[in-house]
Amino acid sequence: MLFEKIGIINEQYEYVPDMYVGTLGNRIVYVSDVAPDEAHAAALGERYSGAGRVLMPAFYNAHGHSPMSLLRGYGENLPLDRWLNEKIFPFEAKMYRKAAYWATLLTMAESVRTGIVSTTDMYNFVDDIVRAVSESGTKVNIGRHVVDFTGGDPADNVTFQEMRQSILMYDGFQDGRIRTDASLHAEYTSNERTVRAVADAAKEFDVRVHVHVAETAKETKDCMERHGGETPVQYLARCGLFDQPTTAAHCVWLTDEDRDILFEKGVTVASNPVSNMKLVNGMCETAKLYDRGVRVAIGTDSVASNNSLNFFEEIKVFALSGKMRANDPAALTPAQILRSASREGAASQGRTDCGLIKEGYRADLIVVDATAPNMHPVHSMLNNLIYSASGSDVVLTMADGAVLYDRGEYKTIDLERVKYEVEQARNKILLSL
Ligand SMILES: [Zn+2]
Structure with missing residues (x-):
């Protein structure tokens, strides 16, 4: 495809109007302010008029639980412990394979609708998630999370x-669109032996780690009591979990020493501002992370605590909550924010050739309709994209050079069927509770 005379967000996260971007196969092969010659243009195939459009790197959702779209709006207006114990856990206990498959397809439909092409996912039903993601043409880093409440031998832990099985089966599947992570649910759902076993598995298979860290004040306080004053970051680091590249979801409650460790270990924080605020867990100190040089990506967490995958909304709340927490409206630059939503997210999934509009990179791209009233006038396109755009302004989503969504049309997902099957699964689970 050849995008002609289109505004783009370039590698430096600047807005540049009237550019030409060509994709061939799964790659971006041409980026220039000069049109390619006719023979070259013909080889790129379909032409896309850039009038009133902005081409951006697509979004990488750095933390999610895809099948939980089935619980959208199910547990509301409750404190965290009652939300989990009275609503979420009983519902999830009745989840079954087909339900997870259809719910993941619903999640992928909503994702491509708002510009997300890849998700760092933590859940069971790995086979069904991989099947749904593969069919949708999106990408996933799937981590089957390990929990242990027994203290037994990890080798006997299902x-x-x-x-281990998910890593052996699926890592690199579908031309690398499917990747696998070693995943520990959290410090408070495991013990030192389990943490070390997950760390060892990550090293053995040379995969990334995905873990929840310091989401709530209580989690951090309890961890310090259990582990001789060590915070979750300090404890997990001592157990070797961060020796492999790691995505640490949340990191709301950190000390300066924690930030030093995250920086030194190259850990990426996946911040989930909407979920953190909905469950009143706090606001991530994003400005301090940036200042310390810690890598920061953006996640939605599950739909049960969000309640959508509107990534433009997530970006805006990420910016606003980061500024509030820093008590500084000048904190977090537009380039930092958009980089966290795209390039840092891709890098946190080990997708080193994704997340930028750059020749040779994979063609993970979205087109935003800049003719919408909320996008006018334009004093700064970057600011409009962060603070004025909405997920519904996305008119085209492409992953690995394949168009997955185009102006209301889903190219790989039968949305009517998905909605019907999700409704059936919801009813079945509710009747069984
Ligand atoms: Zn989570």
Whole structure:
């Protein structure tokens, strides 16, 4: 495809109007302010008029639980412990394979609708998630999370066995669109032996790690009591979990020493501002992370605590909550914010050739309609994209050079069927509770 005379967000996260961007196969092969010659243009195939459009790197959702779209709006207006114990856990206990498959397809439909092409996912039902993601043409880093409440041998732990199996089966599947992570649910759902076993597995298979860290004040306080004053970051680091590249979701409650460790270990924080605020867990100190040089990506967390995958909304709340927490309206630059939404997210998934509009990179791209009233006038396109755009302004989503969504049309997902099947699964689970 050849995008002609289109405004783009370039590698430096600047807005540049009237550019030409060509894709061939799964790659971006041409980026220039000069049109390619006719023979070259013909080889790129379909032409896309850039009038009133902005081409951006697509979004990488750095933390999610895809099948949980089935719980959208199910547990509301409750404190965290009651939300989990009275609503979420009982519902999830009745989740079954087909339900997870259809719910993941619903999640992928909503994702491509708002510009997300890839998700760092933590859940069971790995086979069904991989099937749904593969069919949708999107990408996933799937981590079958390990939990252990027994203190037994990790080799006998079913969650640990499933995690190992998922890595053996799926890492690099679908031309690398499917990647696998070693995943520990959290410090408070495991013990030191389990943490070390997950860390060892990550090293053995040379995969990334995905873990929840310091989401709530209580989690951090309890961890310090359990582990001789060590915070979750300090404890997990001592157990070797961060020796492999790691995505640490949340990181709301950190000390200066924690930030030093995250920086030194090259850990990426996946901040989930909407979920953190909805569950009143706090606001991430994003400005301090940036200042310390810690890598920061953006996630939605599950739809049960969000309640959508509107990534433009997530970006805006990320910016606003980061400024509030820093008590500084000048904190977090537009380039930092958009980079966290795209390039840092891709890098946190080990997708080193994704997340920028750059020749040779994979063609993960979205087109935003800049003719919408909320996008006018334009004093700064970057600011309009962060603070004025909405997920519904996305008119085209492309992953690995394949168009997955185009002006209301889903190219790989039968949305009517998905909505019907999700409704059936919801009813079945509710009747069984
Ligand atoms: Zn989570």
